[in-house]
Amino acid sequence: MGRPSKALLDLDRITSTALELVDEHGDFSIPQIAKRLGVQTASVYHHVEGRAGIIELLRARLTADIDPAGLELRPWDRAMEAWALSYRAAFAAHPRAVPLLMMAQVAAPEALAHYERAVELLLAVGFPEPVVMPLITALDNLVLGSAIDLAAPESMWAPAPDGSTPLLARALDAVPDGRRADAGFAFALEGFLAHARRTLAEAG
Structure with missing residues (x-):
């Protein structure tokens, strides 16, 4: 044969x-x-190299869909926002992979290259070194949590059928269809960036 x-x-x-x-x-x-x-x-x-090696191959595959050009934008907060949006979109395409990736140490060179650029950017604009990784960790948590949320039901809350949660029902009805996850992410990302800006100002 x-x-x-x-x-x-x-x-x-x-x-x-x-x-x-x-x-x-x-x-x-x-x-x-x-x-x-x-x-x-x-x-x-x-x-x-076993299961861990395959998890890093998955990380590299998802990371390939993140636009690296976002971190080249200026000012720095615009760059971080663009990176977060692209990062979220890439991982939201495969939300069930996110828990596996979150439980494994990041070793894929493709992913590490993004983090290296992010660290370089934050140091260059004046963030103190001890603040940089907590800042990136916070953004990671925000992005990956939201990526999982995009795969969740649009309505994560079922108002009580007996009418005992009328305020919750009204609040849910007030959100345009299909916008809950995106609106929540936008709210959290702006809060994250506002805190980061204050941290940078205090460091200066």
């Missing part, structure tokens, strides 16, 4: 298959990946 015209395994196929499983089930296993690709489990291990 001749050699197959296309290799059964490569990092791209492993990553795509893992992402399919995560989108469907919220998790993956290496035996599941192997079964879907029609190969032996050991063959997958020949290409990746």
Whole structure:
């Protein structure tokens, strides 16, 4: 029998298959990946460094959809806003992957490059070094939490059918259809940026 015209395994196929499983089930296993690709489990291990390696491949895949040009904008707060919006959109496309990524140390070079640029930007405009990572952590939490929220039901609250929560019902009705998650993210992002601006002013 001749050699197959296309290799059964490569990092791209492993990553795509893992992402399919995560989108469907919220998790993956290496035996599941192997079964879907029609190969032996050991063959997958020949290409990746176990589960942790695949999680970083997923991180790299999602990170590739973040526009790096956002961090080149000026002033700095416009850059951070653009980065946050693009970051959220990229990860919201696969919200079930977010919990897996949040529980693993960031090691993918593609992701680290974004963080390096963000740190460089914040230091360059005068943020004290001890403040930089808490600031980025806060933005991470905001973006990733909102990415998950985009996959949640539009109405996360079910007003009591007996009418005992009339104010909640009215507040829910006041939000335009499909805008709850976006409006909440915009509110939180502006609050984050306002606090960051005050922190920078106090540092100066």
